[in-house]
Amino acid sequence: MASTNQKTIKxxxxxxxxxxxxxxxxxxxxxxxxxxxxxLTISRDTLSFYNAINNLKQGSTVLVxxxxxxxxxxxxGGCAIALNSQxxxxxxxxxxxxxxxxxxxxxxxxxxxxxxxxxxxxxxxxDWVDLGFAPGDEKMITAIMESPDGIWRTYxxxxxxxxxxxDLPIMAGVRDHNSIDLVVVLTANxxxxxxxxxxxxxxxxxxxxxIGVDWPEVKTFIDSGMVVGGVASxxxxxxxxxxxxxxxxxxxxxxxxxxxxxxxxxxxxVGNITYWYGKARKETx
Amino acid sequence: xxxxxxxxxKPAELGVVGMSAIKRESVRLVLAAVLILTIVSYFVxxxxxxxxxxxxxxxxxxxxxxxxxxxAVNIIRYNLTSITKRKEExxxxxxxxxxxxxxxxxxxxxxxxxxxxxxxxNNVNLPAGSAISSTTAFFCATAMYRAxxxxxxxxxxxxxxxxxxxxxxxxxxxxxxxxxxxxxxWLSDYSQNTGVRLIWIGxxxxxxxxxxxxxxxxxxxxxxxx
Numbered sequence: 001m002a003s004t005n006q007k008t009i010k011x012x013x014x015x016x017x018x019x020x021x022x023x024x025x026x027x028x029x030x031x032x033x034x035x036x037x038x039x040l041t042i043s044r045d046t047l048s049f050y051n052a053i054n055n056l057k058q059g060s061t062v063l064v065x066x067x068x069x070x071x072x073x074x075x076x077g078g079c080a081i082a083l084n085s086q087x088x089x090x091x092x093x094x095x096x097x098x099x100x101x102x103x104x105x106x107x108x109x110x111x112x113x114x115x116x117x118x119x120x121x122x123x124x125x126x127d128w129v130d131l132g133f134a135p136g137d138e139k140m141i142t143a144i145m146e147s148p149d150g151i152w153r154t155y156x157x158x159x160x161x162x163x164x165x166x167d168l169p170i171m172a173g174v175r176d177h178n179s180i181d182l183v184v185v186l187t188a189n190x191x192x193x194x195x196x197x198x199x200x201x202x203x204x205x206x207x208x209x210x211i212g213v214d215w216p217e218v219k220t221f222i223d224s225g226m227v228v229g230g231v232a233s234x235x236x237x238x239x240x241x242x243x244x245x246x247x248x249x250x251x252x253x254x255x256x257x258x259x260x261x262x263x264x265x266x267x268x269x270v271g272n273i274t275y276w277y278g279k280a281r282k283e284t285x
Numbered sequence: 286x287x288x289x290x291x292x293x294x295k296p297a298e299l300g301v302v303g304m305s306a307i308k309r310e311s312v313r314l315v316l317a318a319v320l321i322l323t324i325v326s327y328f329v330x331x332x333x334x335x336x337x338x339x340x341x342x343x344x345x346x347x348x349x350x351x352x353x354x355x356x357a358v359n360i361i362r363y364n365l366t367s368i369t370k371r372k373e374e375x376x377x378x379x380x381x382x383x384x385x386x387x388x389x390x391x392x393x394x395x396x397x398x399x400x401x402x403x404x405x406x407n408n409v410n411l412p413a414g415s416a417i418s419s420t421t422a423f424f425c426a427t428a429m430y431r432a433x434x435x436x437x438x439x440x441x442x443x444x445x446x447x448x449x450x451x452x453x454x455x456x457x458x459x460x461x462x463x464x465x466x467x468x469x470x471w472l473s474d475y476s477q478n479t480g481v482r483l484i485w486i487g488x489x490x491x492x493x494x495x496x497x498x499x500x501x502x503x504x505x506x507x508x509x510x511x
Contacts, residue, residue, distance in 0.1 A: 020426050038456035041466060070406075070414030101353075104397050105406045132397075135353065136346030143342050150343065162396070192485070201327070216473075216481045223478055235454045258457035260422070264429050265448055271430040272444075 020267065027263045031255035038258055045222055046239040048229030049207050052182065053086055060181040061093045061174055063148065065141075066103035068188040072211050073106075076186050078250025079209045079237035080110045083184065085246040088120045093170055094128040095148060095180075099140060099189075104132050104160050115246060124161070125168040132160030138193035145177045145198055177202040185209070191218050191227060199226045209236065309505075316507065317500045324496075360385070446472055 056062070064083070068076050087094050098104055107130060111118055121128045131148070134140050143150055148171075158164055165171050173179060183198050184207045185191060191208045198204050205228045210218045212233035221227040231240050234257060237250035319341060326338040364378040372378075391399040435441045452458030453469020498504035 016430055017427055020430060021423050024423060024426050038460055040456050041459060043470075070411040071418040073411060073415050074418065102406065102410070105403065108403065109407060109411070134346060134350075136349040139342050139345045139349065143339075143346050146339050146342070161398070216477050217485075219473060220478050220481045220485065223474065233454075235456075238456075254456060258455040260426075261451045261455035262457055264426055265451060267426060267430040268433050268444065268448065271433060272435055275434045 023263055024260060027259040028256045031259055032252070035252075036255055038255060040239060040242055040254070042239045042243060043232070043236065045219070045230040045232065046236050046243065048222075049209070049231050049236075050086070050229070050240060050243045052205065052207055052228045053083075053090060053092075053184075056090060056092060056181055058091045059093060061095065061179055062087060062182045062184060063095045063097065063144070063180045064184045064186070065144075065194070066096070066098040066106060066186055067100060068106070068186050068211070069100055069102050070106070072188040074249075074253065075211045075233045076188070076209055076237065077110070077113075078234070078241050078248045078253070079231045080106070080186055081114050081248050082237070082241045082244045082246045082250075083186075083209070084110055084114045084121065086244045088114075088116070088122065089244075091122070091127075093173070094121065095170070095174055096128070096130040097144060097148075098131075098133040099137060101133050104130060113248070125163060126170055129168055129170050130160040138197060141193055141197040145180075145202060145204070147176055148174045148180070177204055180204055182207065187211075187214060187218075190214050191221055195221050195226045209240075312507065313499075313502045313505075317502060320496055320500050357385075357389075446476075 053062070064087075084094075096107055098107070111121065114120060118124070134144075136143065159168065177198075182205050183194065185194050186209045187194075188211045191206070191210065191214070194206055194208070199206050206226070207229050208218050208222075208227050209231035210233070215230075215232045218227060218230050218232075222230050231237055234250055234253055238254040241247050241251050322334070322341065323338055326334045361382065364382050367378040368375050368382075388402060388405050391402040395402070397403070433440075433444050433447065435444060449465060449468050449472060452461065452465040453473070458465040458469070495504065499507075
């Protein structure tokens with residue numbers, strides 16, 4: 001019996017990669033096959049994010065900036081869909097802009113997946129507009145706050161759908177930072193440039209949905225009051241979906257995260273058992 | 286400082302070597318001027334100055350756009366060289382150029398709303414991007430198994446913090462014990478924020494120092510110096 005245990009522990013210490021990969025896949029798929037509802041306490045930051053939008057007056061203008069890419073769909077996709085749905089439900093005027101080349105395509109996908117599609121956002125050019133992509137990163141944020149369509153006018157006087165700005169009534173009311181009531185940033189590249197160019201000079205409130213890796217940076221600005229609220233990665237997206245009532249990809253993925261986290265903790269324990277067992281055996285020799 | 290260096294230069298120095306020096310100094314002068322103007326406009330609300338700075342910012346955004354074609358030309362040049370010299374696995378370079386052409390031609394000529402381009406993005410780029418991101422989960426899992434060993438008190442504390450944060454993020458954590466989210470948030474709100482703030486303060490001070498070096502003409506890395 002003791003010999004079998006020793007063999008098992010030795011095997012665990014040497015053969016692990018393929019077995020761990022297989023376990024990870026099984027633990028990830030399991031909640032999709034057998035869905036289970038786990039309690040999800042809404043964090044203070046997600047609640048502030050939700051409330052900041054809910055407290056806006058009907059007809060207020062929200063600038064939504066996409067600073068994420070296709071690799072972040074798992075973490076921010078659910079949040080983006082729920083955000084569009086909440087903005088549409090509140091009858092707010094939405095100006096979309098992208099800081100990455102794939103931003104307009106991501107937006108198309110998000111709109112396609114939200115309840116009611118494009119029609120839910122209202123009339124294009126009156127209730128919402130997609131300015132498209134402009135390069136320049138932080139300089140672009142500065143430029144857009146000075147004149148939201150200035151950069152696009154410089155490029156070719158047209159929005160992402162090829163419409164001339166003078167034919168879009170929404171843009172007549174969006175001239176500079178004074179006409180923007182809220183900036184929502186979906187980011188996979190930090191929030192400090194928005195804090196520098198949006199909050200510090202103009203005091204326009206910022207909301208931020210970020211990937212997990214960037215969350216420590218975002219959190220510091222939330223605690224200092226420079227960012228009003230935040231959605232943290234997949235967990236935050238699932239909380240936000242639950243708050244808005246638009247349950248989507250994040251809600252279905254969060255159970256998988258739970259199972260995989262349990263697996264990782266199990267691996268942590270097994271890894272340490274094999275390590276200490278090996279060490280004890282060496283010492284007895 | 287940069288102006289002074291330029292004015293003090295002797296006429297004899299302005300030979301062939303002098304021309305490159307002029308180029309170098311003029312870059313430094315422009316850089317210093319732009320920095321001073323931008324900083325002053327931030328603190329002095331003077332409309333004409335703000336307008337000048339706004340034009341500079343818009344110009345810089347437009348210049349940034351040129352990075353895209355430069356990148357495209359570079360990648361095409363590099364791959365064409367590999368193909369013509371028949372370097373190892375050159376057929377992969379051919380495949381790369383083919384993929385670039387397949388995605389770029391519809392987008393460049395018909396815009397991002399072109400159906401072929403959108404199909405490529407939604408059915409190739411997006412799943413591939415998500416797949417690449419998700420592979421990190423596999424590496425993290427094996428790394429946790431191999432690397433998170435309690436060798437001393439420091440590693441023990443690190444492992445405990447890691448476990449609590451994981452149980453805070455996963456809903457199953459609060460199912461096991463309602464204290465995990467509270468402990469996790471304490472770690473996030475206090476210990477983590479303190480560390481990140483210290484980093485940002487350091488970055489801020491460093492950034493100010495770099496700006497001062499640019500204005501004084503001491504920073505030469507942009508003009509080919511060390």
